[in-house]
Structures are given as C-alpha cells and as structure tokens.
Amino acid sequence: xxxxxxxxxxxxxxxxxxxxxxxxxxxxxxxxxxxxxxxxxxxxxxxxxxxxxxxxxxxxxxxxxxxxxxxxxxxxxxxxxxxxxxxxxxxxxxxxxxxxxxxxxxxxxxxxxxxxxxxxxxxxxxxxxxxxx
Amino acid sequence: xxxxxxxxxxxxxxxxxxxxxxxxxxxxxxxxxxxxxxxxxxxxxxxxxxxxxxxxxxxxxxxxxxxxxxxxxxxxxxxxxxxxxxxxxxxxxxxxxxxxxxxxxxxxxxxxxxxxxxxxxxxxxxxxxxxxx
Amino acid sequence: xxxxxxxxxxxxxxxxxxxxxxxxxxxxxxxxxxxxxxxxxxxxxxxxxxxxxxxxxxxxxxxxxxxxxxxxxxxxxxxxxxxxxxxxxxxxxxxxxxxxxxxxxxxxxxxxxxxxxxxxxxxxxxxxxxxxx
Amino acid sequence: xxxxxxxxxxxxxxxxxxxxxxxxxxxxxxxxxxxxxxxxxxxxxxxxxxxxxxxxxxxxxxxxxxxxxxxxxxxxxxxxxxxxxxxxxxxxxxxxxxxxxxxxxxxxxxxxxxxxxxxxxxxxxxxxxxxxx
Amino acid sequence: xxxxxxxxxxxxxxxxxxxxxxxxxxxxxxxxxxxxxxxxxxxxxxxxxxxxxxxxxxxxxxxxxxxxxxxxxxxxxxxxxxxxxxxxxxxxxxxxxxxxxxxxxxxxxxxxxxxxxxxxxxxxxxxxxxxxx
Amino acid sequence: xxxxxxxxxxxxxxxxxxxxxxxxxxxxxxxxxxxxxxxxxxxxxxxxxxxxxxxxxxxxxxxxxxxxxxxxxxxxxxxxxxxxxxxxxxxxxxxxxxxxxxxxxxxxxxxxxxxxxxxxxxxxxxxxxxxxx
Numbered sequence: 001x002x003x004x005x006x007x008x009x010x011x012x013x014x015x016x017x018x019x020x021x022x023x024x025x026x027x028x029x030x031x032x033x034x035x036x037x038x039x040x041x042x043x044x045x046x047x048x049x050x051x052x053x054x055x056x057x058x059x060x061x062x063x064x065x066x067x068x069x070x071x072x073x074x075x076x077x078x079x080x081x082x083x084x085x086x087x088x089x090x091x092x093x094x095x096x097x098x099x100x101x102x103x104x105x106x107x108x109x110x111x112x113x114x115x116x117x118x119x120x121x122x123x124x125x126x127x128x129x130x131x132x133x
Numbered sequence: 134x135x136x137x138x139x140x141x142x143x144x145x146x147x148x149x150x151x152x153x154x155x156x157x158x159x160x161x162x163x164x165x166x167x168x169x170x171x172x173x174x175x176x177x178x179x180x181x182x183x184x185x186x187x188x189x190x191x192x193x194x195x196x197x198x199x200x201x202x203x204x205x206x207x208x209x210x211x212x213x214x215x216x217x218x219x220x221x222x223x224x225x226x227x228x229x230x231x232x233x234x235x236x237x238x239x240x241x242x243x244x245x246x247x248x249x250x251x252x253x254x255x256x257x258x259x260x261x262x263x264x265x266x
Numbered sequence: 267x268x269x270x271x272x273x274x275x276x277x278x279x280x281x282x283x284x285x286x287x288x289x290x291x292x293x294x295x296x297x298x299x300x301x302x303x304x305x306x307x308x309x310x311x312x313x314x315x316x317x318x319x320x321x322x323x324x325x326x327x328x329x330x331x332x333x334x335x336x337x338x339x340x341x342x343x344x345x346x347x348x349x350x351x352x353x354x355x356x357x358x359x360x361x362x363x364x365x366x367x368x369x370x371x372x373x374x375x376x377x378x379x380x381x382x383x384x385x386x387x388x389x390x391x392x393x394x395x396x397x398x399x
Numbered sequence: 400x401x402x403x404x405x406x407x408x409x410x411x412x413x414x415x416x417x418x419x420x421x422x423x424x425x426x427x428x429x430x431x432x433x434x435x436x437x438x439x440x441x442x443x444x445x446x447x448x449x450x451x452x453x454x455x456x457x458x459x460x461x462x463x464x465x466x467x468x469x470x471x472x473x474x475x476x477x478x479x480x481x482x483x484x485x486x487x488x489x490x491x492x493x494x495x496x497x498x499x500x501x502x503x504x505x506x507x508x509x510x511x512x513x514x515x516x517x518x519x520x521x522x523x524x525x526x527x528x529x530x531x532x
Numbered sequence: 533x534x535x536x537x538x539x540x541x542x543x544x545x546x547x548x549x550x551x552x553x554x555x556x557x558x559x560x561x562x563x564x565x566x567x568x569x570x571x572x573x574x575x576x577x578x579x580x581x582x583x584x585x586x587x588x589x590x591x592x593x594x595x596x597x598x599x600x601x602x603x604x605x606x607x608x609x610x611x612x613x614x615x616x617x618x619x620x621x622x623x624x625x626x627x628x629x630x631x632x633x634x635x636x637x638x639x640x641x642x643x644x645x646x647x648x649x650x651x652x653x654x655x656x657x658x659x660x661x662x663x664x665x
Numbered sequence: 666x667x668x669x670x671x672x673x674x675x676x677x678x679x680x681x682x683x684x685x686x687x688x689x690x691x692x693x694x695x696x697x698x699x700x701x702x703x704x705x706x707x708x709x710x711x712x713x714x715x716x717x718x719x720x721x722x723x724x725x726x727x728x729x730x731x732x733x734x735x736x737x738x739x740x741x742x743x744x745x746x747x748x749x750x751x752x753x754x755x756x757x758x759x760x761x762x763x764x765x766x767x768x769x770x771x772x773x774x775x776x777x778x779x780x781x782x783x784x785x786x787x788x789x790x791x792x793x794x795x796x797x798x
C-alpha cells in the first residue's frame with residue numbers, strides 16, 4: 001500500500017462530486033503512466049488533503065480557489081474550478097462580482113484572462129445564454 | 134471635483150471599517166503627496182470599487198483576499214488583510230485551514246511566507262497566544 | 267448614475283483612439299452581461315484613470331506597457347498593446363530593441379512568448395513583411 | 400564584428416546539439432529581422448553564456464531547467480527543453496518523478512500545465528506510447 | 533491516526549538529514565498550533581512525498597530546487613535549501629555557476645535576490661570567506 | 666580574454682553613469698568571487714547588451730524599467746532603478762503618475778510595494794521632502 005493511499009481514497013469522491021464524476025473518470029481512464037502521476041498528486045493532495053478539511057464549506061472554497069487561480073495565471077485550472085463552483089452551488093451572480101474584485105488586486109490583464117476562461121465554461125455549461133455573434 | 138471622487142468617498146468608510154480607523158487615518162495623515170497617490174488609488178479601486186460591491190459578505194471577501202494574496206507573493210498586503218479578516222469576524226480556526234489549502238495550489242514556499250506573515254499579525258493582535266521562545 | 271461613470275466616459279474615447287474604434291466597438295457590442303463587467307472595469311480604470319493622466323505622452327506609455335506586460339506573462343494583452351503602440355506612433359524599430367532589453371530583466375522564456383505575440387500582430391497589421399515559410 | 404559574436408559562435412553548436420540541428424536551423428532560416436533579435440539573444444546568452452559554462456553536466460542542466468520553467472509558467476520553453484532533456488540522455492523515468500517533486504513547490508496548477516506540455520512532447524518524440532483515446 | 537501520518541513519518545528523517553536535525557527540531561519545538569499546520573504540510577508533502585521519491589539523488593534534487601526557488605521569488609526557502617545543498621554534498625563551485633545560468637531564464641533581478649540569499653547562507657555556514665568590508 | 670569581455674567593457678561605463686560611479690565601484694570592490702559572478706552578469710547583459718542599444722533614450726528606458734520591475738516584484742532592483750531614473754533626468758512628477766498607471770495592470774499590492782520602495786529612495790536622495798512623522 002502506497003504511503004498516500006489513505007488520502008487518495010479520501011480525495012477521489014470529493015473530486016468526483018466537485019468536478020463531476022464523468023470528467024474525473026474520463027481523466028483517470030485516459031491517463032497513461034506518465035499522466036497518472038499527476039492524477040495521483042492532485043487527487044491526494046488537492047482533494048484528499050486540502051478539500052478534505054471540513055472547516056470551510058465547499059462554496060466558500062470554490063470562491064477562494066477562483067480568486068487564487070486568477071492570481072496564479074493558470075487558465076486550465078480556472079476552467080475546471082468554474083465548473084466545480086457551479087456544482088458547489090455558486091451562482092453566476094456570485095461568480096461575476098468577485099471577478100471584478102480581483103482586478104484591483106491582480107491587475108486588468110489577469111482579469112481579462114480569467115474572465116475569458118470563466119465565460120467559456122459558463123457558456124458551455126449553459127449557465128449563461130449563447131454568446132452574441 | 135476629481136473624476137474618481139465618488140468611488141473614493143464610497144471606499145473610505147469601508148476601508149476604515151475593515152482595516153480599522155486608527156490604521157487608515159494614520160496612513161492618510163502620514164502620506165506626503167507622493168504616497169497620497171497610492172492612498173487614493175487603493176481607497177478608490179480596492180475599497181470603493183471592489184469591496185463596495187455588495188454581492189458577497191465581507192467575511193467571504195476576506196477569505197478570498199487572503200487566498201489571492203498568498204499567490205501574489207505580497208507579504209505587506211497579507212498582513213493588512215489578516216487584520217481585516219479578524220475585523221470581519223473570521224476566526225483563527227477559519228484562517229488556518231485554508232492556509233493549508235493554499236499550499237497545494239500555490240506551493241509550499243508560498244505557504245511558508247504566508248504563514249509567517251499571518252502568524253506575526255495574529256500574535257500582535259492577540260488572536261494567538263505569545264510565540265514560544 | 268454609477269459611481270464610476272465619469273471615469274468610464276473619460277476612458278472610452280482614449281481606449282478607442284489607442285486600440286482602434288472598430289476593435290473597441292465590436293468588443294462592447296459582443297459583450298454579454300458577464301463580459302460587460304470586464305469591459306467596464308478596463309475602460310474605467312485602465313483607460314479613464316491610468317491612461318487619462320496627461321503627464322506622459324502616449325508613445326512612452328505604450329513602451330512602458332509592453333515592458334510591463336512581458337513581465338506579467340499575459341499574451342492576449344501584449345497583442346492588444348502592440349496594436350495600440352503602432353496607433354500611438356511607435357515604430358517597429360522602436361518596438362524591437364526594447365524587446366531585447368526586456369530579456370535580461372524578465373528572462374529568455376518571457377522574451378520568447380512576448381516576441382511571438384508581438385510578431386503575430388506586426389505581421390497581421392502589415393508592419394512587417396509576410397513571414398517566411 | 401558585434402560585441403556578442405564570440406558568445407553567439409560558442410552558443411550555436413551547443414544549442415544545435417541539445418535542441419537538435421534540424422529544429423535550430425529551421426528556426427534560424429524562418430526568422431525575419433524581427434525574430435532574429437530573439438534568435439540572437441537566446442543563442443548568445445542562454446546557450447553561449449549559461450550552457451557554455453562547463454561546471455555541470457548537460458543532464459543535470461536539463462533537469463534544472465525543467466524545474467525552473469515549471470515555476471516560470473512558460474509552456475513553449477518547457478516543450479523545447481523536454482526535447483532537449485531527451486537529447487541529453489534524460490530518461491522518461493527521470494523526467495516523471497521530479498515533475499511530481501515540483502508540485503509541492505510550484506503548486507498543482509503549475510504541475511498540470513507542465514505535465515501536459517511534457518506529455519505532448521514525449522508522445523510526439525516517441526518516448527511514450529500513443530495516448531489512449 | 534491522521535490520513536497523512538505515513539508520509540509525515542517518511543518525510544521527517546529526510547528533512548532532518550537535509551536541513552540539519554538542530555534546525556528542524558527547533559522549528560518543530562517552537563511551532564504553536566498555527567505554525568504546526570505548516571510544519572506538518574511541508575514535512576508530509578515536500579519531504580515525505582517529493583523528496584521521498586528515490587529516483588534522483590539528493591544532490592541533483594538540491595540543484596533543481598535552487599533553480600526552481602530562484603524563479604519562484606522566495607528568499608526564505610532559498611536560504612534553507614542552500615544550507616540543504618551543502619549538506620547534500622553540493623560544493624560552492626557547483627552552486628555558483630548554475631546561479632549564473634538562472635539569470636538568462638529568470639532574469640537579472642531574480643538573480644540579484646537569489647545571489648544575495650545564497651551568499652548570506654554561504655558566509656554564515658563558513659563555506660565562503662568572510663565578506664569584505 | 667573571456668568571451669563576454671567586449672560587452673562587459675561596454676556596459677561598465679553605462680552602468681556607472683546611470684547608477685552612479687560611487688555605488689558601482691563600491692559594489693565591485695566589495696564583491697568576493699561568489700558575488701562577482703553576479704556583478705559580471707549584470708554589467709555584461711543588463712548594461713552592455715540591453716542598455717548599450719542606442720535606439721531609445723535613457724529616460725524612456727528608465728520609465729520602462731520601473732514599469733517592468735513593478736510587475737516582477739523585485740524591490741531591491743526597483744530601488745536601484747529609481748536612483749538611476751533620477752540620474753537619467755526623470756523628475757518626481759514623471760515617476761509618480763506612471764506608478765499609478767501600473768496599478769491597474771499589476772494590481773494594488775504590487776503598487777504598494779513599488780510605491781514604498783520608490784518613496785524610500787526618493788527621500789534618501791533628497792528628491793522629496795522629509796517624510797512626515
């Protein structure tokens with residue numbers, strides 16, 4: 001048994017609930033040995049260890065994560081966590097204003113990238129109307 | 134009347150409530166013309182524009198800010214916002230676990246700097262016992 | 267009247283002059299309510315407040331912005347501001363050498379990303395010949 | 400003779416050995432005057448000056464570079480240096496575990512971007528099997 | 533038994549060997565409940581999980597870490613890992629040239645901060661002569 | 666003769682003119698062999714190679730550097746280049762407004778750190794009145 005098995009087993013159901021079981025199961029199924037190292041790390045550490053802590057509710061965690069990821073300049077993770085935020089009950093009305101908030105702290109260019117990443121997911125998830133063309 | 138007067142006047146009472154009137158008044162009184170540019174910018178944009186939006190409660194905003202500032206690597210702002218978080222009703226129990234959370238996302242060295250900055254403020258504000266020596 | 271109306275109205279003509287009226291008008295027309303939050307923020311704060319300050323000429327501002335955006339690792343904003351620099355009278359000869367300059371300060375990988383983003387815009391704007399194939 | 404000629408001439412054969420002569424020669428041939436500024440900078444400074452120092456072997460340098468580039472959030476350079484690492488004799492088994500290592504230091508989102516960039520190159524270079532579909 | 537106990541117990545002896553038992557034991561003894569969250573995180577993840585992987589030797593890991601931390605702009609961690617590098621058998625001659633290497637990738641200002649942090653530790657550890665005054 | 670001698674000899678007088686001969690000579694005299702690697706790198710690359718390019722005047726370069734360094738989060742370099750900006754004929758009136766400009770792009774926390782670093786130098790150089798106490 002690997003040393004991180006307990007946290008991996010704790011993290012997997014949380015990850016499936018927040019990001020959606022279809023997405024997570026497909027990521028695991030598609031992963032070859034190289035990418036499985038990442039799957040294992042994120043499930044164990046981000047989901048088992050960090051999200052597994054019960055002090056804060058998941059909705060607050062989602063809002064904190066989106067704030068943090070805007071600063072970190074990592075669009076692929078932003079997209080995952082916008083979807084997770086919707087699953088955790090965050091409304092579009094609650095996502096949008098803090099996006100604005102982040103701009104004075106992270107800067108306008110960070111806001112542009114974060115807005116675009118969020119918008120793409122909100123449209124594809126049906127949480128916004130179709131984009132105007 | 135400057136173009137940003139409305140937001141400045143909206144931001145100042147929010148800033149004084151969150152960071153404490155003594156701290157803010159002293160910062161304003163001490164500022165020469167050069168530093169007043171910064172005082173004006175932060176009051177207008179961070180406090181009038183971003184914190185002035187009523188959608189999210191201040192406690193959630195404080196937790197989001199601490200998450201974001203850990204990623205941004207800016208210890209002086211972390212210290213201000215740990216104090217603000219206490220003023221907004223965030224408990225030490227609620228500050229500590231999300232600090233842990235940030236480490237998988239921002240990395241351990243970001244965690245070290247953020248933990249130390251927070252700890253210094255929590256001790257000086259009497260929210261933790263005296264440090265062991 | 268929103269608190270930021272004066273700055274929004276001040277920023278819009280500056281933004282249209284620097285980035286081009288067609289680009290800005292299309293961005294505004296295409297924006298749904300979610301993206302309009304970003305449009306409003308950037309017009310008000312970056313254009314009304316920052317670019318609205320008359321101390322430095324626009325050409326110097328463009329060169330400063332390109333330097334800053336290279337460090338911030340934000341290619342979509344670099345592309346906008348290369349186009350803005352051309353509109354502000356910056357020549358290719360003036361864009362290229364400071365690009366080199368940024369590499370000792372920001373690092374070679376930042377230089378690679380910035381060079382590529384700038385090159386793409388300079389070619390599409392007709393400021394460089396067609397790329398060799 | 401330009402002031403940096405000696406380092407450029409020292410760097411070019413090292414760059415060709417590490418990144419592959421076909422790739423480097425094609426980059427040089429394709430570069431117009433604008434992009435040649437970057438070609439010259441990277442050959443002179445990264446390859447002639449930094450890689451030209453003989454103290455550490457190239458394999459160790461490749462591993463250091465991949466660690467550094469994960470932190471710098473620069474996927475295009477990561478892809479180049481994964482290819483370079485293979486040319487310098489680093490095995491997939493040696494690339495993968497330090498990728499994991501970087502996640503506690505740089506964070507999971509940095510890990511995700513770095514894993515994906517590396518995976519793409521390892522597949523296209525034939526160092527991993529075809530991705531599952 | 534906490535879910536991360538196995539990794540914590542695996543990480544502690546590695547951490548004590550690399551950073552020195554006196555330093556680590558003092559950090560643990562001094563930590564109050566708040567800082568113990570950080571102690572636990574770093575021991576578990578950085579040391580048990582990342583350094584616990586046996587694929588690369590510790591000397592190579594030290595060199596990779598110093599490269600990564602220069603990019604991350606985290607001087608307190610740089611100081612710890614310069615000390616760790618000496619404990620892992622890295623010589624001053626091997627530390628210095630890769631420092632130079634990092635400058636083309638991370639930029640000169642990152643180099644300045646990293647050089648100063650390393651120099652401070654190398655002097656206090658007696659690995660360099662006394663600074664000139 | 667080292668490969669970078671030409672650039673080193675070209676950079677040294679520029680560096681002395683911009684940062685002041687006393688400061689530069691003292692840095693060189695104080696440097697032991699370890700720190701001399703940094704002295705050599707910065708003189709060669711930042712000063713000989715980048716500042717040695719004659720296309721842009723030094724005043725514009727100073728303003729670009731201050732913009733870039735705010736984004737890079739490197740206070741020690743900001744202090745050097747505020748002093749250099751004064752030597753290059755930039756006035757306090759020209760330093761202050763672009764500082765404001767940087768805040769929408771880099772964020773308020775970056776602005777706070779940059780303002781403080783600049784203020785410290787402007788006071789010690791006598792370019793501002795004494796700070797209020």
